[in-house]
Amino acid sequence: MKKPFLNDDFLLQTESARQLYHSFAKPMPIIDYHCHLPPDQIAEDRTFENLTQIWLYGDHYKWRAMRTNGVDESYCTGNQSDFAKFQKWAETVPYTVRNPLYHWTHLELQRYFGITETLNGQSARRIYDACTEQLQTPDFSVRNLLRRMNVETVCTTDDPVDSLEYHQKLADSGFEISVLPAFRPDKAMAVEDTTTFNQYLSRLESASNVSIADFDDFLTALRQRHDYFAAMGCKLSDHGLEQIYAEEYTEAAIQAIFDKIRSGSTLSGAEVLTFKSAMLVYFAEMDWEKGWTQQFHLGALRNNNSRMLRQLGPDTGWDSIGDFSQARALARFLDRLDTTDKLAKTILYNLNPADNELLATMIGNFNDGSVAGKIQFGSGWWFLDQKEGMERQINALSNMGLLSRFVGMLTDSRSFLSYPRHEYFRRILCNLFGNDIENGELPDDIDWMGNVVQNVCYGNAKTYFGFSSKPLELAV
Incomplete structure (x- = not known):
């Protein structure tokens, strides 16, 4: 007999999977700790x-x-x-x-x-x-759409120069769902085009009320914005990079490069990489000071179609998976921070599935016991947030790390209708656990496995990001 399309047991192949999903995963609220929802539409409760x-x-x-x-x-x-x-x-x-x-x-x-x-x-x-x-x-209305999906926390993605006025309006409104900013400073290190970068610095001056004449002023302005985001409840930063930059640099060299930028001169390729490398460290150290979590989305090859980029602009569907070298620079960057004991909680997202095991082992190099799952291999992202992509990420993490400490799924979406992606992830997760139970590869202890599932779907994220004081208890 044919099964109905998208019935209650969609993607759940075993009785154990069905139990885990319906009894444990499904009731959990959603913490959407990385998305691109427009906060103005939430504040205005748009229909x-x-x-x-x-x-x-x-x-x-x-x-x-x-x-x-x-x-x-x-x-x-x-x-x-x-x-x-x-x-x-x-x-x-x-x-x-x-x-x-x-x-x-x-x-x-x-x-x-x-x-x-x-x-x-x-x-x-x-x-x-x-x-x-x-x-x-x-x-x-958009607020009721969030309520309908049992969303508890939303972290938007915001540039350092953003006013966060709509986050303030939401906080003042008493809206029961937390809508928090996340610090995305990519434009504050985009020095390939010094003309555009200097225009950005003018916006940063206005937002921070700091006149930026030299590199120290630049850092002062960024720290002012970082502090402001923290005062508004921010607990996460995010970078969207092709790869981590980890060139050696000196303070004097970075100051000289910044002076060159302010003069309007074009930087060499080496100077661009050096400046970006320094900025990643400065941002990471600020995050560590505040106990934030830093996120790195790695591996996208963006804006491949130059004709359509000129016609439509970025983020219109002309990006793909890139094949950048990730391991060595990533290890150098994390090690530099770890050596000075300034390595914040970190989530690494990978867009090239060929690098899954690379990241799954990299996180183990810097998990130092100070925080459960301090360095995370993030969920399947962008082209990989589909069934096979999520299964491969879960399996790589399971084989080489601790899936039970994983902070789970996010939407990474601009749409208020995207929250079933959390359900999709939860069903896939429960199906993998359920199959292992039915195959005798995991004990038939639904309560224990159910608590693990609940933590991956909700409890781990709530604790890891500081949204509550303790995780869900795991029954031993």
Whole structure:
């Protein structure tokens, strides 16, 4: 007998997996410790006019699929009507079979809107109208969407020059879900184009009220912003890098490079790498001082299509997995901080699956016993946040580290409809544990395994990031 598509036991192949998911994983709240949700829309409690606005605007995952399916760009980022864009997406969905978009699309329709019909060109109008009608009601405002998914904490991604005014409004509003900033200072070390960088420094001067004449002023301004983020509840920083930079440098050399930047001169490739290497250390030391967690998203080869970059700008779907060398520079960077006892809690995200075991072993070099899981191998990211990608990350971590101390899943999303990705991860996790129990590879102790699952899904993150004083108790 055929199983219904996306039934209650979706991805759960054994009775043990079903028990672990339904009794232990599913009830856990969500801590979304890294995402790109716009805080202004949460503060304003926005409601969306239609399904296209909440589902297709800014979603380069869907745009890539549509382009691959032969859909003209006008239906992705162009000026076609919202329904015309949705119609083209609906016509594309049947061709996304075995791509995670197929699962995500139908999970989101079910979990938010109660729609179990599959999306295609024929069902597009019915589904669009039904969802749009619901979206225009107060129950589907963005705050209520977060409540609907049992979200407890959201950490947005914010530049040091951001005012954080909407985070303040949310804090003042008494909204019960914590919406906290995360410090993303990549533009504060992007010195390849000194003209653009000097323009950024002008914004930093305004935000910090510090006049930046030399490198010491620059660090003073950044520290002022770092302190401000901490006062606003920030507990995490984040970098999106091709690879870690770990060149040797002296203070005098960095000051000279900064003077050259301020003069408007172009830096050499070596000077760029040296400056970035120093800045990573300065940021890491600030994070360590405050007890923050630093995150490094490594391995994306961005903006490959220069024609479309000129036409549409970055983050529009022209990025891919890169094959950068990761190990040696990463080890040097972490070792430099560890040697001075200034290595903060760290999460390393990998975009190239060929480097899974590399990162899974690297974290063990710097887990010093001071914090459980101090250095983390982060969850499958971007192109790897799909079933096989998550399984491979979980298996590499299991084989070479402690999966039981893993801080689990995040959305890394700009969409308020992305929270079923946590459910997707939880089902995959429970299925792996369940299969091991059924195969006799793990003890048939559902309470113990269930507590491990709960910690991976929720408890570890809550403790690790300082959102509570203790983890969930593991029953021995």
